[in-house]
Amino acid sequence: MKKSVLFFILFPLFMVAQSNFETAEKLFETGKYAQAVPLFESVLKTNPNDLKALECLGDIAGKQKQWDKALGYYNKLKKVKPNEADYHYKCGGVMGMKAKEVNKFKALGMIGDIRSSFEKAITLEPKHIDARWALIELNLQLPGIVGGSQSKAIQYSNELLKISPVDGYLSRGHIEEYFDRYSAAEIQYKKAHEIGNSKVTFQKLYQLYLKKLNNPKKAQELKVQFEKN
Numbered sequence: 273m274k275k276s277v278l279f280f281i282l283f284p285l286f287m288v289a290q291s292n293f294e295t296a297e298k299l300f301e302t303g304k305y306a307q308a309v310p311l312f313e314s315v316l317k318t319n320p321n322d323l324k325a326l327e328c329l330g331d332i333a334g335k336q337k338q339w340d341k342a343l344g345y346y347n348k349l350k351k352v353k354p355n356e357a358d359y360h361y362k363c364g365g366v367m368g369m370k371a372k373e374v375n376k377f378k379a380l381g382m383i384g385d386i387r388s389s390f391e392k393a394i395t396l397e398p399k400h401i402d403a404r405w406a407l408i409e410l411n412l413q414l415p416g417i418v419g420g421s422q423s424k425a426i427q428y429s430n431e432l433l434k435i436s437p438v439d440g441y442l443s444r445g446h447i448e449e450y451f452d453r454y455s456a457a458e459i460q461y462k463k464a465h466e467i468g469n470s471k472v473t474f475q476k477l478y479q480l481y482l483k484k485l486n487n488p489k490k491a492q493e494l495k496v497q498f499e500k501n
Contacts, residue, residue, distance in 0.1 A: 293325065305332045321352045330362065339370035357397035364389030364406060380418060386410065387419070399435050404428045408443050412450050422447070438468040442476060454484045474498045 296311035309332060315325040330345030343366050349359040367386045371379040387410060393403040408428045414420030425447050433440025445460030461480055465473035474494065481491035 293322075296325070296328070300328050300332070305335065308332065321348075323349060323353060326352075327359075327362075330366075334362075334366055334369070337369070339366050339373070342366045343370070355396055357393040357400050357403070360389045360396065361393035361400065361403045361406070364393070364403070368406070368410070383410075383414065383418060401432065401436055401439055404432050404435075405439070405443060408447065412447065422451070438464050438470075438473065441467070442473065445476065445480075449480065449484065454480065458485065469498075469501065 292311045293315045296308045296315065299305075299308035299311070309329065312325045312329050312332075315322050316329075319325075326345050326349050330342045330349065333339075333342035333345060343363060346359055346363045346366060349356070350363065353359065364386050367382055367389065371382045371386065374382075387407070390403045390406045390410070393400050394407075397403075405428075408425045411419075411421045411425040411428070426444070429440060429443040429447060432443050441460045441464035445457045445464060448454070448457035448460060457480055458477070461473070461477040465477050467473075478491050478494055478498075481487045481494060
């Protein structure tokens, strides 16, 4: 009898929470974050460990550049589900963005945690593409004295090549472009475009021709061919 009474008390609350979540999710998907936040927060009042609500709130905070708030949600996600690679990846990403806005001394102290978050994501999910891209960028932008390394960036690019050839060639092209080796970057971007033939691969090669190689003729030929296909 007591169980039946409890069911009838809790069931309406569950239905309201479910309805709030569905509405919040639709608002989130259409970019209406200000309206989605209170609904996701109401879901957490019923279920404080709702993974999707926590993740969406973290994502919204990140989009609004509220780094500490986003990190709070992602850290809670890691506690609830410590073996989920994406939560570690997102923590590393938010910390990386925060590091760009704090003073250099504080940013230096964050590098280890940023790197280990991305590495943890790869440990948990060996084929994690985004974490490798993040580590490539980290190794390119950091000075060698604090852990930056072109060879490490290339290592992660080579790993991407095995997992996703398009990402592998794009990332290697990015590395070559970063160091102003534009002809080498062209070779890599062309390989990526031959495989992917996507808007992303087109844009990378097109912008390289237009802005770095100063070759508008090649850029236009590429554009005509891409639009034709």
